[in-house]
Amino acid sequence: MTPRHQRPLGRRKLLVALGGAVVAAPAVAALAPHALAETDSDSDTGTAAPKAAGALPLTIVNSTGSFGNADVHVYIVGNQDGRQVRVTPDGTVAPVALSDNGADGFTDYAISLAGSGETTLSLPYLSGRIYVSLGEKLKFKVVADGNGDAALQYPAGWVSSDPNYGVLHDCAEFTYNASGMFCNTTMVDMFSVPLAIRLTGAKDQTTGTVRPGGRAAVFEAVRQVEEFAPLVVDDRRVIAPGHGLDAGLFPKDYLAPYIDEVWSTYTGKDLTVTTNAGAFTGRVRGDRLTFDGPAQVSFAKPSTRDVLFCDGALAAPNDGTTGPVAAVVGAGFNRSTLLSSAAQPTTDPASFYGTALTNHYSKAVHAVTEDGKAYGFAFDDVADFASYVQDTAPTGIRLTLTAF
Template sequence: MSPLSRRTLLRTAAATAVAAPAAGLLAAHANAGPDGRSARSSAAGLSLKIANKTGEYDSGSIHVYIVGNDGTRQCRVTPEGELKPVELSDNGPDGYTDYAIPLTGDETPLQLPEMSGRIYVACGEKLKFKAVDGGQGAALAYPAAWVESDPNYGVVHDCAEFTYKSGAMYCNTTMVDMFSVPLAIHLKGAKDQTTGTLKPGARAKVFEQVRAAEGFSGLVIDDKRVIAPGHGIGAGKFAEDHFAAYIDEVWSLYEGKDLKVTTNAGTFTGRVRGGKFAFTGPGEVSFDKPSTKDVLFCDGALAAPNDGVTGPVAAVLGAGFNRTTLVTEAEQPSKDPARFYQGGTPHHYVKAMHEATEDGKAYGFAFDDVAGFASYIEDGAASEMTLTLTPF
């Protein structure tokens, strides 16, 4: 997988309603299996099953949407598994497309063609995707359920992300934007893997934990969803300076001592000089002091270009800020989850997401894959994927 490509996708989705899943998402691994050899052909598509175990919604009231990019254009998948381009003419009389795939029972079989994108699930009502002029062809205005004026604000929905190419599948559940519907992925192929499964009763506990945390309560939207703090800032539901004191503490601490950051490129040594966090090692990189918003979106001063040097260091720094481990550990990344989310201003949103899952893994922020804590799995010879809406 190419984590930086995934982060680019996540930030794009966070920043704009017209979110186009990146055309080369996970391209670094798309043609090779786990051992580096070419994966088997996938002309027939991947067997995909959607399972309804919500206990709250009957299958007739749940709809699925598979949307994304085939490498050259935005597209969507029909109930028959056909990949079709998004067209402006797809908008109906109400101004929105109807790409809904209905569930046919407790487990609905589908075919997933080669593409990168998202599998949305909507409970109770259909989602409204609008085809718009993207400048280089038709694009989709994706749901932005953290915005009250969005037409999908009242719909209970969520999504999983994936790239499927040449028989290889890379996929994850995500809470980077919000959490609403508990989802689990079961991937079969060279291995048998699952991710994203919540503990019994965990959905309600997430809502309770976030609501009870000082400064985070505004992120809980009735019983529909919990929105990520970065989006909360934009909606006036989260303080834009929430992590300012912690950021100041990190900056002050490393004016007088070194921070060691280990990446695939090697180990970097950093210290704050002249207001910048400057690192030397396999390369020279520096970062301006981030804002709370930069930390939450893993962007701005913590932007991670896919350059093999600045990007990996930014990712580790971003993870350290979100996990509040930078003050307590001068060697990063921290790999002991028991030490995460401590101190006076922990990231209660992400903490709640990780505590909710059976394996402790979740995609609570865009750098959550640092040190392997994201709800992500891959298989270079995938044969079947099941996305389960687990009990509420």
């Protein structure tokens, strides 16, 4: 099977699809890439993929052990045919509307769980997120975007002024269409509620499961690193370092010594990056890391923020060349493997996060999942280490809130 990081990167972000230019641009900008993967054909054979059929059973399982079903609220929001929509409790799609805002200025799109046991819902074709909140409901607000169209403000749990900052919540991401179900858990923005996905169909796949005690282990591991400790918000969540940087909680030059050393190292020797387009050989020329190969691509020296968000100097356009190389280089920076190996991507997780200057947040979330997979940063799909599964003939999806 072709590694996912070698496939087209064209829909790594859901910002435009969800109309994220409204409030929570940060919330939607960092959605994990595979929620909108190209899926019209089988990437290995080039043949048409089986077609999914209609509404998909979605089962929500509350195994928190800390909250009863009455205290768990579910929200299914996203985009369908260019419109921002939400799913009603009966499984129908409703466009978001300004009139949905209540007297308090917020919508109530919550779907309640059954009184006990599992809750089965119906999931229509949609690209978006399944949010869960515990103890309190989330405050979604419909506003008018720049074109005057109704758009939804998403929770931004890393922003202290956000109305949902005090609410315990998290989400999973998906695209479900005629080509199948493509879904993942995500820690790209933050980690709060342990979630696991089981996708059945042509195969039976599970990902994202946090081992017993894993949630507490993440909080503790992040607290142990001085620069990362401010990212822990009580017992509610751990904020991803990029958002922490923007909030003044994380040093903006944290990775600068490592970035400088990479630039210095590859001034005198080659860095090879292999993607689906072929092998690219790069050196620092002037102030840019320039690769020759199937095409010439180059990158300015990134900032710490560029690395953490996999953006800016490491932005990945949908061009089949610069994008895939940016993804591999971005992953190498986050996993701190660029100095230990001049051939990228590296595929041995034992070699990841081995330096003092590394993405300790991503290291912590990977360490607690049963399959070692997580979305700790936007290019965590490089070498297939993201908590992502897909099925072109799905029969059901289960989202489990696992034990705290």
